Amino acid sequence: MTSTVRRAAAFALVGSLAFAVPVFAAIDEPAFATVATAGPFLVVAAFALSVEEGTTAFELFARPGDRRDGKLYGLAGFTLAAAGLAIFTIGFGMPHHVFVGTVLLVSFGNLGAQIVRLWTTERVLATAGFVTAGAIAAAIGQFSAAWLVGVPAQVPRLAFLATSGALLAALLRAVLFQRDDPLVMAVVAMLLWLFTSLTGDISTTRIAVALGVTVVLGYASYALETASLPGMLTGVLLGLWTIVLGDYGWFAMLIAFFGIGGLAAKYRYEEKKRRGIAEENEGARGSSNVLANSLVALVAVLASAASPDFGVPSRLFLFAFAGSVAAAMSDTLSSELGGLFDNPRLITTLQVVEPGTDGAVTWQGELAGLAGAGIVAGIALLGFETMQPVGAGVIVAAGVAGMTVDSILGATIEGWLVGNQGVNFLATLAAAIVGGALAVAVGLTTL
Template identity: 45%
Template sequence: MNRTLKRDGGFALVSLLALAAPLFGAATALPFLAIAGVAAFLIDEGPVFELFARPRDWQAGRLYGLAAFALSAAVLSFLSMPPVTATYTMPLPSFAASVVTVGVGTLGATFAREYVDEPFLILSAFAVVGFFAALLAQLTVVALGATPLSIVAVAPVSLPTLTFHAALAALVGALTRSLLAADDRAAVAFAVGATMLVVGALSEPVHVLDVGLALGVALLLGGITYATGTASVEGMLSGVLLCLVTIVLGGPGWFALLLTFFGVGTLSTKFRYEHKADRGVAEENEGARGLGNVLGNAGVALLAVVGFAAAGDLPIGGTLFAVAFAGSLATAMGDTLSSEIGGLFDTPRLVTSGKRVPPGTDGAVTWQGELAGLVGAAAVGGLATLLLDVGQDPLLVVGIVAGGGFVGMTADSALGATVEGDVVENETVNLLATLTGALAAVVLFVLVA
């Protein structure tokens, strides 16, 4: 066994201390704090140092990687203890999953790296091993919490809910890991823990069929996007994560609407791609979606799904979140079709002044592109009447969603003509535009519905 495997095996063993949370109670943080202190201030040589030292630790002469990981676990354990956060706490199974997913998942990725060099396969190994580790960790914590030895009782949780949480932890961990240094376990654990903290607030139980559908579709889409090159590794992971959350927290109808946008958007990007590339108006990387593209177009939709799931604890009804979801996707659909179709024509004009400009200029529109975008936004509105429970006249809903999409499209063009490139990037413009479209749809719904 090489040194890297031994080191990651050591980190995995440290992460397993989280399983004892029901037995330690409020003292769960103490072992992690002790490890962090010893690693940061006492150990600078010897077999323990050689076992846990990363390349940067050899240079610093301290086990800062181990210290940071243990400290992050200690902080997450505080968030799971009611005496510390009386209003809201992270469930103990979620705490264990957050730490163990990173520790054991990293070991799985390192083992895979011994045999393959493909980043996608290495991240897949992290996700698969992390998923099963998180699921077993949660089951262990639930079982220990029901024993007479436990200091903190753990309420029974359904297996579908634990499965969803395990998949969520594994995907968030894999995505964060792909964006950071591979051995930055502390930051990855914090990202997973923060996600589990938010999801823990959504008290609705998860149905077994929803989890089965979510995992099946997510794996299928991940394989297709990787095989066809329609998304980068980070784009694929974020898309799969978005699909998982949307199906489980929103429902199959929400997911179908989201999938329609991604499908039509991808097809429109590929449509006459070589011709658009010759004109200098094609998307980069042959249209493959990256993390920024996914979040820019669907980040607001993700927030709307989470808001819908938490609507029972909020003063805002779930219907408004459904309208915001549809409005944001109508904007994204309209903007994508407007850009991809409009880029094929030679008469673009700047939206702020009406001045004729070269194709591909930020903020430039054509009447053909605007028409295609409006049709796309209306199509999202039509699907929303069928797939989302908004409880209003179908034609009215189509008009509201299409109106929100048009406002968002116009905001995107205006931002492109004024601040894109010099102040903000395209992904930020997309995010602001979809937020504008979502809010516009909600305002229209409140005023006329």
């Protein structure tokens, strides 16, 4: 066993102290319950800061940065974050199973990744090891915590929380700092807490289908180099949430954008490179690009899942979702295909400008964008029995509106107020608003 695996195993053992929360959950005295649950982690944190360099304990827990500093700051940060979440659980009512699952997810996920690295240095496989080990540990931990406090364990929901948390943690580690476990735990715990408030049914079949489809398509996008590793993780996570919290029709629209948009970015890439309009990273979409184009859609999915609790028609958010995806598709095809043609014109003045100028459009690109919105609308028309042709028209209108907003913002504020990703986000937001407003105006949200 290598030193990295031993260290990960030691962290996993420390993470198991999370079970103190459900064990002492029945204590009526809040102050004592807080000490009993957070205390073990605080003791380990104090121990970590007092361990001398060169001792057996130091050699077991020390990360590369700890060796430079001569202190076990990695262990101290991990345990202090866990202690803080334990206090949050006791004091503010975060579910016990969320706390246990989050801590075990991060600690055992690290162990899984280190075990995989014994055989390969391939980053995607190590990430798969983190997600698999983390999800399994989180699922077992949540089930055990629910049993300890006497709460009925809803297996599909716990499996969904475990998988979502593992994918989100892997994404955060990929785009932030690989060893920033305190921040990862905090973000994952807050999101899973939010998910526990959703009252909709979550089926085992839908989770299994979602995982199978999104993992296969995600790895295909990575292998074909249409997405980076963070971009792949973002796409898989969004696909999982869209299928489980939305529906297969929602996912079909989203995956159409990912697939067609990724291929469009690769289309005649060398020519685009010579013209100075090619995407960076050989056209592979990173997490920032995926999120900028999909964040509004994700919020629409979550809002739709929560809509029964607020008495808002869920179909309102379906049109907001479809409109934002149509805008992302329209803008992508408009820029990736339209940029291959000469004599683009600035949308605000109609003056001929150089290819690649922010806010420049071509009539060929506008037609490609219109076709992109039509593709999304067509998928919605086929994927939802209650979708009418007028609803498809609403989606097309929202997509074209978002594409136009993107061009206008590109010509006016991009580069000095916001960057390209910010423009993409604002354009999809505008499309979602247009889609929702038009659906309300023509009475589609009550069907």
